[in-house]
Amino acid sequence: MHKTIAAIATAHGVSSISIVRISGDGALQIAHKISHKQEIIPRYAHLTSLYTPENILIDRAIMIYFSAPHSFTGEDIVEFQCHGGMVVAQEILDTAMAYGVRLAEPGEFSKRAFLNGKIDLTxxxxxxxxxxxxxxxxxxxxxxxxxxxxxxxxxxxxxxxxxxxxxxxxxxxxxxxxxxxxxxxxxxxxxxxxxxxxxxxxxxxxxxxxLIEGFKVAIIGKPNVGKSSLLNALLSYDRAIVSDIAGTTRDTIEEQVRIGSHIIRLVDTAGIRDARDGIEKIGIERSLSSIEEADVIIALFDGSRIFDEEDEKIISLVDGLKEKECIVAVNKTDLEHRFDRSRLDRYAPIEVSAKKGFVHLTQKLENLFDSIGQGDELMLVxxxxxxxxxxxxxxxxxxxxxxxxxxxxxxxxxxxxxxxxxxxxxKPYDSEEILDKMFGEFCLGK
Ligand SMILES: Nc1nc2c(ncn2[C@@H]2O[C@H](COP(=O)(O)OP(=O)(O)O)[C@@H](O)[C@H]2O)c(=O)[nH]1
Ligand SMILES: [Mg+2]
Missing domain, CATH: 1.20.120.430 (tRNA modification GTPase MnmE domain 2)
Known part of the structure; x- marks a missing residue:
């Protein structure tokens, strides 16, 4: 029986249904015991009561039996679609374990599907x-x-x-x-x-x-141009501290945000300037390394102030990023313009206001990600x-x-x-180690 495995396949939390999966030689026998049903027809959705080993009713649920080899793993599988929440699925799982099955490891169902030739590694x-x-x-x-x-x-x-x-x-x-x-x-x-x-x-x-991991988008610029304000505005809540004291953001902050049909990882960075303060310096180093890791850079400038040497430094940083997508944006367009925009002409800058609106920026990002997603080129994942x-x-x-x-x-x-x-x-040639590593990264119940 220890070769029969079970797990809750759905996410933990409040939901309308949860699914408990059992796979292996003992699955059918357990289904008989839990449901008290004599006859279990393969691929038929049985609406049935489920009981603990002490005959206490757990739930009324759907039970489906897939007989080997016609199942995901290639073994006998029984799935219970029970009521959601934290309790019922766990009770079904505990009951199955009381009858001798063991808790599946992450990815173990998929690993069995692979070992039984139902799916290949790709x-x-x-x-x-x-x-x-x-x-x-x-x-x-x-x-x-x-x-x-x-x-x-x-x-x-x-x-x-x-x-x-x-x-x-x-x-x-x-x-x-x-x-x-x-x-x-x-x-x-x-x-x-x-x-x-x-x-x-x-x-x-x-x-x-x-497309799979989430594009990483880093907002860079000198201190006080509104990087943290823009991150907050894109997130629609105040995640980063905003202040008019230069050097407020000392560490990088990463948050997920949806742009169109993409979930991106948005990174706020410490303002880049010649800093004396040790902690600020470390923050700036982190800003520079998040530039390396990012797929897209938003270089932000302050339209309400005069273009200065620090802005010039950001421009030369942008020039050095030949391989990367870089969007140049001028912020604070709600204030009086004092910025010499001609300095940025060749980057076709976008005007934004973290306070009043930035649709052109989100549109540009969305178009960019959409274009990367288009086409049916083969992809290694x-x-x-x-x-x-x-x-x-x-x-x-x-x-x-x-x-x-x-x-x-x-x-x-x-x-x-x-x-x-x-x-x-x-199909790996030195299999066991690679397989353990690979399937170990899967979700539990998958
Ligand atoms: N008027 C106006 N002020 C802004 C805008 N974006 C940021 N600020 C202000 O500029 C200052 C610096 O903003 P912050 O986001 O901390 O800049 P950071 O150092 O680049 O992260 C704060 O006082 C913000 O309220 C904007 O679009 N319009
Ligand atoms: Mg900041």
């Missing part, structure tokens, strides 16, 4: 990321991956590599100097094509990572997947040198490595 990872997804676009990408999009890419890449390997087998019959040019060229073309595809996918995956294709690319690169030198054995060694690496995306 699908398992898509499930886990879908739960975390921070935008509708990410959910779409992951749903496609759940349907096997990445699995197909892995298969196609693997087949292309095997084709190149097969060609090289043909070449072994030739003396080194007689290898026909056209065969050599077509292998090289094939490998270049694969390299190019992999590079594109890795690039797109980095660019679009924020975990560091593990990116690592595997990057290693595949390196092995392909390493294979080219011996190919050009006619050292076919070395060529085929590196290509076989590439095959192994690309295959590891859906």
């Amino acid at each position: 699908e398992a990872e898509a499930i886990s990321k879908l739960i975390e997804a921070k935008s509708v676009d990410a959910a779409k990408i992951l749903a496609r991956q759940l349907k096997g999009e990445l699995k197909i890419f892995v298969e196609e890449t693997r087949e292309a590599l095997l084709r190149s390997l097969a060609y090289s087998e043909v070449m072994i019959d030739y003396a080194e100097e007689d290898i026909p040019d056209d065969i050599m060229q077509s292998i090289l073309d094939q490998l270049d094509q694969l390299t190019y595809q992999i590079e594109r996918i890795v690039d797109a995956s980095h660019r679009r990572k924020g 975990t560091a593990r997947q990116i690592d595997a294709v990057t290693k595949t690319k390196l092995s392909i690169q390493e294979a080219k040198v011996p190919l050009l030198n006619g050292e076919l054995e070395f060529f085929s060694y590196h290509l076989q490595e590439a095959v192994k690496m690309i295959s590891s995306i859906s």
